[in-house]
Amino acid sequence: xxxxxxxxxxxxxxxxxxxxxxxxxxxxxxxxxxxxxxxxxxxxxxxxxxxxxxxxxxxxxxxxxxxxxxxxxxxxxxxxxxxxxxxxxxxxxxxxxxxxxxxxxxxxxxxxxxxxxxxxxxxxxxxxxxxxxxxxxxxxxxxxxxxxxxxxxxxxxxxxxxxxxxxxxxxxxxxxxxxxxxxxxxxxxxxxxxxxxxxxxxxxxxxxxxxxxxxxxxxxxxxxxxxxxxxxxxxxxxxxx
Numbered sequence: 546x547x548x549x550x551x552x553x554x555x556x557x558x559x560x561x562x563x564x565x566x567x568x569x570x571x572x573x574x575x576x577x578x579x580x581x582x583x584x585x586x587x588x589x590x591x592x593x594x595x596x597x598x599x600x601x602x603x604x605x606x607x608x609x610x611x612x613x614x615x616x617x618x619x620x621x622x623x624x625x626x627x628x629x630x631x632x633x634x635x636x637x638x639x640x641x642x643x644x645x646x647x648x649x650x651x652x653x654x655x656x657x658x659x660x661x662x663x664x665x666x667x668x669x670x671x672x673x674x675x676x677x678x679x680x681x682x683x684x685x686x687x688x689x690x691x692x693x694x695x696x697x698x699x700x701x702x703x704x705x706x707x708x709x710x711x712x713x714x715x716x717x718x719x720x721x722x723x724x725x726x727x728x729x730x731x732x733x734x735x736x737x738x739x740x741x742x743x744x745x746x747x748x749x750x751x752x753x754x755x756x757x758x759x760x761x762x763x764x765x766x767x768x769x770x771x772x773x774x775x776x777x778x779x780x781x782x783x784x785x786x
Contacts (some may be wrong), residue, residue, distance in 0.1 A: 547696050573644045604756060651702040651773040658766045659732040660686075660739055665759040666725035672756065676709040676716075682729055683707075688739035690729040695769045697723055698730075700773040718775055735764040 586646055644653070662682060666673040683701060694701040699721055707717050715723040731738055742749045742762055753760045 583703050602662075603709065613622050613631075614646040621753065648705060651700045653692065654769070654772050655732060656769040657692075657732040658735050658741070658764075659691065659730065659768045660735055661763055661768065662686075662729040662731070662742070663761040664725070664729070664753070667757075670757045670759065672758075673713060673756065674725065675713070676707040678753070678758075679723075679727060681731070682749055685741060686729070686731045686733070686738060688734065689738045691733040693732040695730045695770045697728055698771060700771055702773050713784045716745075730768050730770055732768050734769060735766070739764060 554715070564697065582748075637643075664674050679696060683696075683705075695708075696717065699717055705718060709715050715727075717723055734735060739762065743751075745751060750762060751762055
């Protein structure tokens with residue numbers, strides 16, 4: 546907002562300077578007209594050589610002063626135009642950095658290629674999915690370079706907390722209930738994400754299947770993940786002065 550105010554102020558100043566130049570040009574026209582008029586009144590033919598030279602020198606001096614003022618005003622305009630362009634470029638750069646920061650913080654809707662992992666509780670499984678299983682999956686995806694993740698369309702940010710209550714209910718952010726199936730979307734390099742999850746024996750997929758858990762993983766080139774809509778409650782973090 547401050548940058549935009551500066552640009553508006555510079556634009557206003559530029560308009561004022563342009564108006565001043567217009568006045569100077571009009572004034573110079575009047576000087577020229579007055580010169581012709583005065584020349585007629587003085588009857589140039591009747592002037593002595595020294596008087597004529599003096600008169601011409603006076604007109605030349607007035608013309609040079611007008612041109613000097615014009616050039617000075619033109620230089621001022623050029624300086625303001627440069628400043629406006631630089632401010633515009635700076636504003637565009639700041640906007641781009643702000644948008645990137647918001648995207649990394651999870652505050653914007655994003656889309657791209659990645660993987661979709663679906664975890665489903667089944668009756669024949671040795672146990673049901675708990676918060677630790679989801680946390681393990683999130684860590685694997687982050688390690689594999691995932692740039693955005695969601696669980697059941699809830700955007701996951703760095704401040705996310707996932708816990709399992711005594712009755713087996715999984716809670717996200719302290720008040721969001723998660724139930725099976727747990728659909729985890731991750732945007733990143735699909736090949737790298739898939740290969741990380743598919744490491745033989747020690748990979749996440751094989752670990753879940755070893756316990757009889759139902760898990761489905763697929764690549765997708767058009768994943769959409771919404772922005773985080775909760776409050777960012779930062780209590781202890783402070784900027785270093």
